[in-house]
Amino acid sequence: MCPVTNVQATGADGQHGAIRTRPVAELSEVCVAPVGRQAPTAESRLLCRYREQSRRIIEHVIDECLRRTLALREDGGLAPVMPLTEAPERCPRGHNSKIARVLIGYSHIYYTRTVTCRVCLELGHEPATWALVDPATQVTKPAGRGLELVLTPPSARGGVGRIALHVDRNCLADADLMICGPCRIAVLEQLRVDEEVRRRGYGRLLLAAALLRAPDERYRWSATEAADTTEARAFWSRVPFPGQLGEPTYCTDMRIAAGLTPDH
Ligand SMILES: [Zn+2]
Ligand SMILES: [Zn+2]
Numbered sequence: 001m002c003p004v005t006n007v008q009a010t011g012a013d014g015q016h017g018a019i020r021t022r023p024v025a026e027l028s029e030v031c032v033a034p035v036g037r038q039a040p041t042a043e044s045r046l047l048c049r050y051r052e053q054s055r056r057i058i059e060h061v062i063d064e065c066l067r068r069t070l071a072l073r074e075d076g077g078l079a080p081v082m083p084l085t086e087a088p089e090r091c092p093r094g095h096n097s098k099i100a101r102v103l104i105g106y107s108h109i110y111y112t113r114t115v116t117c118r119v120c121l122e123l124g125h126e127p128a129t130w131a132l133v134d135p136a137t138q139v140t141k142p143a144g145r146g147l148e149l150v151l152t153p154p155s156a157r158g159g160v161g162r163i164a165l166h167v168d169r170n171c172l173a174d175a176d177l178m179i180c181g182p183c184r185i186a187v188l189e190q191l192r193v194d195e196e197v198r199r200r201g202y203g204r205l206l207l208a209a210a211l212l213r214a215p216d217e218r219y220r221w222s223a224t225e226a227a228d229t230t231e232a233r234a235f236w237s238r239v240p241f242p243g244q245l246g247e248p249t250y251c252t253d254m255r256i257a258a259g260l261t262p263d264h
Contacts, residue, residue, distance in 0.1 A: 071108035083208035091117035111146030135208035158253030183251035186214035216242035
């Protein structure tokens with residue numbers, strides 16, 4: 001599992017202890033300090049220019065950090081996600097969108113559209129806003145901004161590939177899967193969500209992203225056994241997984257890719 005860094009550090013508690021402005025002031029002072037009576041040399045001018053550039057870079061990083069922290073606060077932390085491109089007919093609490101009415105917004109954390117159920121909002125139900133994330137949008141080269149589904153294809157046919165959920169480069173959840181096109185077999189090897197960011201729909205989103213890579217009308221799906229925890233059972237008892245749970249079916253290509261002899 002990749003380390004989770006600044007997203008949690010600047011999480012729901014709204015703390016942003018990492019933001020410091022001191023280095024900028026220090027650099028400016030150094031740069032404008034008189035150098036005695038000596039005329040500035042080409043070298044000292046160059047040094048000043050580098051310092052000026054560093055100051056601008058640091059200021060930019062601080063601005064960006066502050067902007068993201070404020071956005072995180074406004075968004076109320078990491079909002080839950082829905083694997084959809086359009087507002088659903090009903091909110092997760094079952095309110096019919098046409099009657100309840102919805103507000104369409106934007107998440108400055110995920111860089112995606114959001115949908116707010118007005119009935120949930122007005123009744124004070126939390127959460128009332130969900131981010132709409134298209135599970136079909138998977139990238140191999142992440143931009144490093146917002147929520148991205150980052151795909152690492154397998155190195156060989158039937159090998160293990162990965163879809164990771166990143167928020168600002170931080171990997172918060174991932175799914176390992178094996179898909180064999182010729183044999184029409186797909187196996188979900190692992191589905192992990194960092195403990196601090198559970199109950200946000202990340203697991204569902206990754207599952208939707210995995211199933212899109214091998215549609216169940218054409219592929220036979222199975223999965224390895226899930227952890228025997230209430231959380232895992234709650235997840236698997238609700239999601240629409242189209243195959244056999246706990247009894248993975250591998251094809252010969254998968255066994256070869258895993259370094260096993262075909263009949264093991
Ligand atoms: Zn609602
Ligand atoms: Zn195969």
